[in-house]
Amino acid sequence: MSSNHEEPSLIDRREAVKRVSFMLGGLALVGSSSGLLVACSNQDRAAVAKAGTSAFTAEDIAFLDEVADTILPDTAKSPGAKAAKTGAFMAVMVTDTYAPADQQIFRDGMTALNEASKKANGGATFVAATPAQRTALLTAMDKEQHDFQKVRKDQPQHYFRMMKELTMLGFFTSEPGMTKALRYKESPGPFQPCVPYTQGDPAWAQHA
Numbered sequence: 620m621s622s623n624h625e626e627p628s629l630i631d632r633r634e635a636v637k638r639v640s641f642m643l644g645g646l647a648l649v650g651s652s653s654g655l656l657v658a659c660s661n662q663d664r665a666a667v668a669k670a671g672t673s674a675f676t677a678e679d680i681a682f683l684d685e686v687a688d689t690i691l692p693d694t695a696k697s698p699g700a701k702a703a704k705t706g707a708f709m710a711v712m713v714t715d716t717y718a719p720a721d722q723q724i725f726r727d728g729m730t731a732l733n734e735a736s737k738k739a740n741g742g743a744t745f746v747a748a749t750p751a752q753r754t755a756l757l758t759a760m761d762k763e764q765h766d767f768q769k770v771r772k773d774q775p776q777h778y779f780r781m782m783k784e785l786t787m788l789g790f791f792t793s794e795p796g797m798t799k800a801l802r803y804k805e806s807p808g809p810f811q812p813c814v815p816y817t818q819g820d821p822a823w824a825q826h827a
Contacts, residue, residue: 674722675710682729683709685746687786689753697799700790708789709782720775728778732760 675683684706691700713725736745739759740752748756757779764777771777790796797803 674714674726679729680706680710682706682733682746683782685753686732686757686782687789689750689757690783690786691790692750694800698795700786703790703793703795705786705789705793708793709785712785712789713781721781724775724778725781728782731778732756735760 684701684704687700687705687709691705693699693702713722717725733745736743736748736752736756739756740748743752745753745756760779761783764779764783767777768780791801
């Protein structure tokens with residue numbers, strides 16, 4: 620989704636998001652003030668991880684899949700975020716790594732987004748809305764979060780910013796995202812049980 624007032628094509632938006640992901644070193648800044656996975660240091664991390672996606676229902680994950688797929692839809696070259704199961708990824712990340720306050724912002728945001736869809740689209744939920752209606756709504760939400768973050772440069776973040784960041788992170792670290800949307804070359808390469816060796820040659824460095 621674009622954060623300005625222009626109306627670029629879906630493919631152009633996707634390319635822009637991809638470049639942002641590269642600038643972030645492949646990681647979106649998710650969660651709270653440090654921009655890292657802050658909840659990983661919590662003492663109750665193990666208990667939260669055990670719960671997994673229990674806080675999210677199958678319906679919730681389907682909803683997040685549709686949000687992600689509207690942000691990063693199918694193109695001629697690669698599948699969209701839904702094909703990469705980005706909704707389930709988002710649920711795991713929020714449950715396992717977000718601080719409680721950020722989890723609440725995210726969950727409340729899901730409700731707010733659905734209500735906004737009903738208001739804008741004659742009672743249709745986000746999942747029931749047409750692709751054009753979803754795109755229009757998320758474009759408006761993107762402008763809202765952009766304006767919000769300009770004023771609130773510290774925490775809390777706007778819920779839609781969280782959704783965008785997790786969509787980027789989830790898709791571009793998935794197999795479809797890495798092998799279809801991006802150029803991919805296996806490294807260090809396939810397993811080779813036997814390779815030529817000359818006595819006296821040094822061992823390979825660990826990163827090779």
